[in-house]
Amino acid sequence: MEIDSQKIKVIGFDADDTLWINETYFRDAEEEFATLLEGYETKNKIDQELFKMEIKNLSLYGYGVKGFVLSMVECALDLSNNEISSEKITAILNIGKEMISRPVELLDDVEMVLKELSKKYRLIVLTKGDLLDQERKIEQSNLAEYFHHVEVLSDKKESNYKNLLEHLEIDVNEFLMIGNSLKSDVLPLVNIGAKAIHIPFHTTWEHEMVDDNDAKGKEYKTINGLKDLLNFL
Structure with missing residues:
Protein backbone atom coordinates (compact mmCIF):
# COMPACT_ATOMS: atom_id res chain seq x y z
CA MET A 1 0.00 0.00 0.00
CA GLU A 2 1.30 3.41 -0.97
CA ILE A 3 0.62 6.38 1.30
CA ASP A 4 0.34 9.84 -0.24
CA SER A 5 1.88 11.98 2.48
CA GLN A 6 0.46 15.09 0.84
CA LYS A 7 -3.09 13.93 1.57
CA ILE A 8 -2.45 13.01 5.20
CA LYS A 9 -3.12 15.79 7.70
CA VAL A 10 -3.66 13.88 10.96
CA ILE A 11 -1.74 10.88 12.29
CA GLY A 12 -3.12 8.76 15.11
CA PHE A 13 -0.90 6.64 17.32
CA ASP A 14 -1.81 3.71 19.48
CA ALA A 15 0.02 3.96 22.82
CA ASP A 16 0.66 0.57 24.44
CA ASP A 17 3.34 -1.40 22.56
CA THR A 18 3.48 1.30 19.88
CA LEU A 19 4.94 4.18 21.89
CA TRP A 20 5.96 2.27 25.02
CA ILE A 21 6.22 -1.26 26.39
CA ASN A 22 3.06 -2.73 27.89
CA ARG A 102 6.22 0.64 36.61
CA PRO A 103 8.07 3.52 34.95
CA VAL A 104 7.15 4.16 31.33
CA GLU A 105 9.70 2.58 28.99
CA LEU A 106 9.58 4.17 25.54
CA LEU A 107 10.24 2.09 22.46
CA ASP A 108 13.18 2.96 20.21
CA ASP A 109 13.21 6.35 18.47
CA VAL A 110 9.73 7.35 19.68
CA GLU A 111 10.46 10.93 20.74
CA MET A 112 12.68 11.65 17.74
CA VAL A 113 9.99 10.46 15.32
CA LEU A 114 7.17 12.35 17.05
CA LYS A 115 9.24 15.54 17.10
CA GLU A 116 9.82 15.31 13.35
CA LEU A 117 6.26 14.38 12.41
CA SER A 118 4.72 17.05 14.63
CA LYS A 119 6.35 19.67 12.41
CA LYS A 120 4.20 18.59 9.46
CA TYR A 121 1.16 16.79 10.86
CA ARG A 122 -1.41 17.02 13.62
CA LEU A 123 -0.69 14.10 15.95
CA ILE A 124 -3.19 12.42 18.28
CA VAL A 125 -3.17 9.40 20.59
CA LEU A 126 -5.97 6.84 20.30
CA THR A 127 -5.60 4.18 22.96
CA LYS A 128 -7.76 1.92 25.08
CA GLY A 129 -7.40 0.83 28.67
CA ASP A 130 -7.92 2.34 32.10
CA LEU A 131 -8.26 6.14 31.94
CA LEU A 132 -6.16 6.95 35.01
CA ASP A 133 -3.41 4.53 34.02
CA GLN A 134 -3.20 5.82 30.46
CA GLU A 135 -3.19 9.44 31.61
CA ARG A 136 -0.36 8.58 34.01
CA LYS A 137 1.67 6.97 31.24
CA ILE A 138 1.14 9.92 28.89
CA GLU A 139 2.33 12.29 31.61
CA GLN A 140 5.35 10.20 32.60
CA SER A 141 6.35 9.61 28.99
CA ASN A 142 7.01 13.35 28.49
CA LEU A 143 5.43 13.02 25.04
CA ALA A 144 2.27 15.06 25.66
CA GLU A 145 3.71 18.17 23.99
CA TYR A 146 3.68 16.43 20.60
CA PHE A 147 -0.03 15.59 20.62
CA HIS A 148 -3.00 17.80 19.85
CA HIS A 149 -5.40 15.34 21.45
CA VAL A 150 -5.37 12.17 23.58
CA GLU A 151 -8.39 9.86 23.57
CA VAL A 152 -8.83 6.78 25.77
CA LEU A 153 -11.45 4.62 24.06
CA SER A 154 -13.53 1.91 25.70
CA ASP A 155 -12.86 -0.22 22.62
CA LYS A 156 -11.38 0.11 19.16
CA LYS A 157 -14.10 -0.90 16.75
CA GLU A 158 -15.12 0.79 13.52
CA SER A 159 -17.92 2.67 15.27
CA ASN A 160 -15.54 4.01 17.94
CA TYR A 161 -13.19 5.37 15.30
CA LYS A 162 -16.00 6.81 13.15
CA ASN A 163 -17.55 8.64 16.09
CA LEU A 164 -14.24 10.04 17.26
CA LEU A 165 -13.10 11.24 13.84
CA GLU A 166 -16.45 12.95 13.35
CA HIS A 167 -16.23 14.54 16.79
CA LEU A 168 -12.72 15.84 16.07
CA GLU A 169 -13.78 16.94 12.56
CA ILE A 170 -11.13 14.78 10.90
CA ASP A 171 -11.71 13.68 7.32
CA VAL A 172 -11.21 9.92 7.14
CA ASN A 173 -9.35 10.38 3.84
CA GLU A 174 -6.80 12.61 5.58
CA PHE A 175 -6.21 10.29 8.53
CA LEU A 176 -3.44 7.75 9.10
CA MET A 177 -3.43 5.34 12.06
CA ILE A 178 -0.31 3.63 13.41
CA GLY A 179 -0.29 0.74 15.86
CA ASN A 180 0.88 -2.73 16.77
CA SER A 181 -2.48 -4.53 16.67
CA LEU A 182 -4.04 -5.55 13.38
CA LYS A 183 -7.33 -6.19 15.16
CA SER A 184 -7.54 -2.86 17.00
CA ASP A 185 -5.28 -0.37 15.22
CA VAL A 186 -5.30 -1.35 11.56
CA LEU A 187 -8.25 -3.31 10.18
CA PRO A 188 -11.02 -1.12 11.68
CA LEU A 189 -9.43 1.96 10.10
CA VAL A 190 -8.95 0.29 6.73
CA ASN A 191 -12.59 -0.77 6.84
CA ILE A 192 -13.81 2.81 7.26
CA GLY A 193 -11.59 4.16 4.48
CA ALA A 194 -8.58 5.50 6.40
CA LYS A 195 -4.94 4.55 5.95
CA ALA A 196 -3.15 2.40 8.52
CA ILE A 197 0.36 1.20 9.28
CA HIS A 198 1.12 -1.91 11.29
CA ILE A 199 4.25 -2.00 13.48
CA PRO A 200 4.36 -5.51 15.00
CA PHE A 201 5.42 -5.88 18.63
CA HIS A 202 7.17 -9.07 19.71
CA THR A 203 4.42 -9.93 22.21
CA THR A 204 0.71 -9.81 21.39
CA TRP A 205 -2.22 -10.62 23.67
CA GLU A 206 -4.19 -13.61 22.39
CA HIS A 207 -7.35 -11.50 22.25
CA GLU A 208 -5.67 -9.19 19.72
CA MET A 209 -4.77 -11.99 17.31
CA VAL A 210 -6.53 -12.11 13.94
CA ASP A 211 -7.06 -14.94 11.51
CA ASP A 212 -5.15 -14.68 8.23
CA ASN A 213 -8.48 -14.52 6.41
CA ASP A 214 -9.48 -11.41 8.38
CA ALA A 215 -6.53 -9.48 6.94
CA LYS A 216 -6.62 -11.04 3.48
CA GLY A 217 -7.14 -8.44 0.77
CA LYS A 218 -6.92 -5.50 3.19
CA GLU A 219 -4.60 -2.69 2.17
CA TYR A 220 -2.25 -1.54 4.88
CA LYS A 221 1.48 -1.07 5.28
CA THR A 222 3.77 -2.96 7.65
CA ILE A 223 7.06 -1.53 8.87
CA ASN A 224 9.66 -2.70 11.38
CA GLY A 225 9.76 0.34 13.65
CA LEU A 226 8.62 3.92 14.12
CA LYS A 227 11.82 5.31 12.61
CA ASP A 228 10.81 3.83 9.26
CA LEU A 229 7.92 6.30 9.12
CA LEU A 230 10.37 9.07 8.30
CA ASN A 231 11.24 7.35 5.03
CA PHE A 232 7.90 8.24 3.47
CA LEU A 233 6.16 10.81 5.70
Whole structure:
Protein backbone atom coordinates (compact mmCIF):
# COMPACT_ATOMS: atom_id res chain seq x y z
CA MET A 1 0.00 0.00 0.00
CA GLU A 2 1.30 3.41 -0.97
CA ILE A 3 0.62 6.38 1.30
CA ASP A 4 0.34 9.84 -0.24
CA SER A 5 1.88 11.98 2.48
CA GLN A 6 0.46 15.09 0.84
CA LYS A 7 -3.09 13.93 1.57
CA ILE A 8 -2.45 13.01 5.20
CA LYS A 9 -3.12 15.79 7.70
CA VAL A 10 -3.66 13.88 10.96
CA ILE A 11 -1.74 10.88 12.29
CA GLY A 12 -3.12 8.76 15.11
CA PHE A 13 -0.90 6.64 17.32
CA ASP A 14 -1.81 3.71 19.48
CA ALA A 15 0.02 3.96 22.82
CA ASP A 16 0.66 0.57 24.44
CA ASP A 17 3.34 -1.40 22.56
CA THR A 18 3.48 1.30 19.88
CA LEU A 19 4.94 4.18 21.89
CA TRP A 20 5.96 2.27 25.02
CA ILE A 21 6.22 -1.26 26.39
CA ASN A 22 3.06 -2.73 27.89
CA GLU A 23 2.16 -6.30 26.98
CA THR A 24 5.46 -7.65 28.28
CA TYR A 25 4.41 -6.62 31.79
CA PHE A 26 1.14 -8.53 31.49
CA ARG A 27 3.05 -11.66 30.48
CA ASP A 28 5.32 -11.22 33.51
CA ALA A 29 2.25 -10.82 35.73
CA GLU A 30 0.71 -14.00 34.33
CA GLU A 31 3.89 -15.87 35.24
CA GLU A 32 3.70 -14.55 38.81
CA PHE A 33 0.02 -15.45 39.01
CA ALA A 34 0.65 -19.00 37.81
CA THR A 35 3.39 -19.40 40.42
CA LEU A 36 1.02 -18.27 43.17
CA LEU A 37 -1.56 -20.88 42.11
CA GLU A 38 0.77 -23.75 41.27
CA GLY A 39 -0.66 -25.81 44.13
CA TYR A 40 -4.11 -25.82 42.54
CA GLU A 41 -3.56 -26.39 38.80
CA THR A 42 -0.95 -26.73 36.08
CA LYS A 43 0.50 -23.56 34.59
CA ASN A 44 -1.13 -24.25 31.23
CA LYS A 45 -4.56 -24.66 32.86
CA ILE A 46 -4.08 -21.51 34.95
CA ASP A 47 -3.13 -19.51 31.85
CA GLN A 48 -6.16 -20.80 29.95
CA GLU A 49 -8.61 -20.11 32.77
CA LEU A 50 -7.25 -16.61 33.37
CA PHE A 51 -7.64 -15.75 29.69
CA LYS A 52 -11.23 -17.05 29.69
CA MET A 53 -11.97 -14.95 32.78
CA GLU A 54 -10.49 -11.82 31.19
CA ILE A 55 -12.61 -12.24 28.08
CA LYS A 56 -15.74 -12.92 30.14
CA ASN A 57 -15.14 -9.74 32.14
CA LEU A 58 -14.20 -7.39 29.30
CA SER A 59 -17.73 -6.08 28.94
CA LEU A 60 -17.81 -5.31 32.68
CA TYR A 61 -14.34 -3.96 33.39
CA GLY A 62 -12.99 -3.00 30.00
CA TYR A 63 -9.27 -3.11 29.19
CA GLY A 64 -6.36 -2.35 31.46
CA VAL A 65 -4.60 -3.37 34.65
CA LYS A 66 -7.54 -2.95 37.03
CA GLY A 67 -9.80 -5.28 35.07
CA PHE A 68 -6.91 -7.71 34.75
CA VAL A 69 -6.40 -7.77 38.53
CA LEU A 70 -10.10 -8.36 39.20
CA SER A 71 -10.03 -11.24 36.73
CA MET A 72 -6.98 -12.72 38.47
CA VAL A 73 -8.76 -12.57 41.83
CA GLU A 74 -11.91 -14.19 40.45
CA CYS A 75 -9.88 -16.83 38.63
CA ALA A 76 -7.93 -17.62 41.81
CA LEU A 77 -11.14 -18.06 43.78
CA ASP A 78 -12.57 -20.37 41.12
CA LEU A 79 -9.46 -22.53 40.73
CA SER A 80 -9.06 -22.89 44.50
CA ASN A 81 -12.76 -23.51 45.19
CA ASN A 82 -12.70 -20.34 47.29
CA GLU A 83 -9.96 -21.75 49.50
CA ILE A 84 -7.16 -19.39 48.43
CA SER A 85 -5.58 -17.55 51.36
CA SER A 86 -5.95 -13.86 52.05
CA GLU A 87 -2.16 -13.62 51.76
CA LYS A 88 -2.30 -14.82 48.17
CA ILE A 89 -5.15 -12.45 47.35
CA THR A 90 -2.99 -9.66 48.73
CA ALA A 91 -0.11 -10.90 46.55
CA ILE A 92 -2.37 -10.74 43.49
CA LEU A 93 -3.37 -7.18 44.33
CA ASN A 94 0.30 -6.30 44.70
CA ILE A 95 1.01 -7.67 41.22
CA GLY A 96 -1.43 -5.10 39.87
CA LYS A 97 0.00 -2.28 41.95
CA GLU A 98 3.47 -3.10 40.70
CA MET A 99 2.24 -3.04 37.10
CA ILE A 100 0.66 0.38 37.55
CA SER A 101 3.76 1.70 39.32
CA ARG A 102 6.22 0.64 36.61
CA PRO A 103 8.07 3.52 34.95
CA VAL A 104 7.15 4.16 31.33
CA GLU A 105 9.70 2.58 28.99
CA LEU A 106 9.58 4.17 25.54
CA LEU A 107 10.24 2.09 22.46
CA ASP A 108 13.18 2.96 20.21
CA ASP A 109 13.21 6.35 18.47
CA VAL A 110 9.73 7.35 19.68
CA GLU A 111 10.46 10.93 20.74
CA MET A 112 12.68 11.65 17.74
CA VAL A 113 9.99 10.46 15.32
CA LEU A 114 7.17 12.35 17.05
CA LYS A 115 9.24 15.54 17.10
CA GLU A 116 9.82 15.31 13.35
CA LEU A 117 6.26 14.38 12.41
CA SER A 118 4.72 17.05 14.63
CA LYS A 119 6.35 19.67 12.41
CA LYS A 120 4.20 18.59 9.46
CA TYR A 121 1.16 16.79 10.86
CA ARG A 122 -1.41 17.02 13.62
CA LEU A 123 -0.69 14.10 15.95
CA ILE A 124 -3.19 12.42 18.28
CA VAL A 125 -3.17 9.40 20.59
CA LEU A 126 -5.97 6.84 20.30
CA THR A 127 -5.60 4.18 22.96
CA LYS A 128 -7.76 1.92 25.08
CA GLY A 129 -7.40 0.83 28.67
CA ASP A 130 -7.92 2.34 32.10
CA LEU A 131 -8.26 6.14 31.94
CA LEU A 132 -6.16 6.95 35.01
CA ASP A 133 -3.41 4.53 34.02
CA GLN A 134 -3.20 5.82 30.46
CA GLU A 135 -3.19 9.44 31.61
CA ARG A 136 -0.36 8.58 34.01
CA LYS A 137 1.67 6.97 31.24
CA ILE A 138 1.14 9.92 28.89
CA GLU A 139 2.33 12.29 31.61
CA GLN A 140 5.35 10.20 32.60
CA SER A 141 6.35 9.61 28.99
CA ASN A 142 7.01 13.35 28.49
CA LEU A 143 5.43 13.02 25.04
CA ALA A 144 2.27 15.06 25.66
CA GLU A 145 3.71 18.17 23.99
CA TYR A 146 3.68 16.43 20.60
CA PHE A 147 -0.03 15.59 20.62
CA HIS A 148 -3.00 17.80 19.85
CA HIS A 149 -5.40 15.34 21.45
CA VAL A 150 -5.37 12.17 23.58
CA GLU A 151 -8.39 9.86 23.57
CA VAL A 152 -8.83 6.78 25.77
CA LEU A 153 -11.45 4.62 24.06
CA SER A 154 -13.53 1.91 25.70
CA ASP A 155 -12.86 -0.22 22.62
CA LYS A 156 -11.38 0.11 19.16
CA LYS A 157 -14.10 -0.90 16.75
CA GLU A 158 -15.12 0.79 13.52
CA SER A 159 -17.92 2.67 15.27
CA ASN A 160 -15.54 4.01 17.94
CA TYR A 161 -13.19 5.37 15.30
CA LYS A 162 -16.00 6.81 13.15
CA ASN A 163 -17.55 8.64 16.09
CA LEU A 164 -14.24 10.04 17.26
CA LEU A 165 -13.10 11.24 13.84
CA GLU A 166 -16.45 12.95 13.35
CA HIS A 167 -16.23 14.54 16.79
CA LEU A 168 -12.72 15.84 16.07
CA GLU A 169 -13.78 16.94 12.56
CA ILE A 170 -11.13 14.78 10.90
CA ASP A 171 -11.71 13.68 7.32
CA VAL A 172 -11.21 9.92 7.14
CA ASN A 173 -9.35 10.38 3.84
CA GLU A 174 -6.80 12.61 5.58
CA PHE A 175 -6.21 10.29 8.53
CA LEU A 176 -3.44 7.75 9.10
CA MET A 177 -3.43 5.34 12.06
CA ILE A 178 -0.31 3.63 13.41
CA GLY A 179 -0.29 0.74 15.86
CA ASN A 180 0.88 -2.73 16.77
CA SER A 181 -2.48 -4.53 16.67
CA LEU A 182 -4.04 -5.55 13.38
CA LYS A 183 -7.33 -6.19 15.16
CA SER A 184 -7.54 -2.86 17.00
CA ASP A 185 -5.28 -0.37 15.22
CA VAL A 186 -5.30 -1.35 11.56
CA LEU A 187 -8.25 -3.31 10.18
CA PRO A 188 -11.02 -1.12 11.68
CA LEU A 189 -9.43 1.96 10.10
CA VAL A 190 -8.95 0.29 6.73
CA ASN A 191 -12.59 -0.77 6.84
CA ILE A 192 -13.81 2.81 7.26
CA GLY A 193 -11.59 4.16 4.48
CA ALA A 194 -8.58 5.50 6.40
CA LYS A 195 -4.94 4.55 5.95
CA ALA A 196 -3.15 2.40 8.52
CA ILE A 197 0.36 1.20 9.28
CA HIS A 198 1.12 -1.91 11.29
CA ILE A 199 4.25 -2.00 13.48
CA PRO A 200 4.36 -5.51 15.00
CA PHE A 201 5.42 -5.88 18.63
CA HIS A 202 7.17 -9.07 19.71
CA THR A 203 4.42 -9.93 22.21
CA THR A 204 0.71 -9.81 21.39
CA TRP A 205 -2.22 -10.62 23.67
CA GLU A 206 -4.19 -13.61 22.39
CA HIS A 207 -7.35 -11.50 22.25
CA GLU A 208 -5.67 -9.19 19.72
CA MET A 209 -4.77 -11.99 17.31
CA VAL A 210 -6.53 -12.11 13.94
CA ASP A 211 -7.06 -14.94 11.51
CA ASP A 212 -5.15 -14.68 8.23
CA ASN A 213 -8.48 -14.52 6.41
CA ASP A 214 -9.48 -11.41 8.38
CA ALA A 215 -6.53 -9.48 6.94
CA LYS A 216 -6.62 -11.04 3.48
CA GLY A 217 -7.14 -8.44 0.77
CA LYS A 218 -6.92 -5.50 3.19
CA GLU A 219 -4.60 -2.69 2.17
CA TYR A 220 -2.25 -1.54 4.88
CA LYS A 221 1.48 -1.07 5.28
CA THR A 222 3.77 -2.96 7.65
CA ILE A 223 7.06 -1.53 8.87
CA ASN A 224 9.66 -2.70 11.38
CA GLY A 225 9.76 0.34 13.65
CA LEU A 226 8.62 3.92 14.12
CA LYS A 227 11.82 5.31 12.61
CA ASP A 228 10.81 3.83 9.26
CA LEU A 229 7.92 6.30 9.12
CA LEU A 230 10.37 9.07 8.30
CA ASN A 231 11.24 7.35 5.03
CA PHE A 232 7.90 8.24 3.47
CA LEU A 233 6.16 10.81 5.70
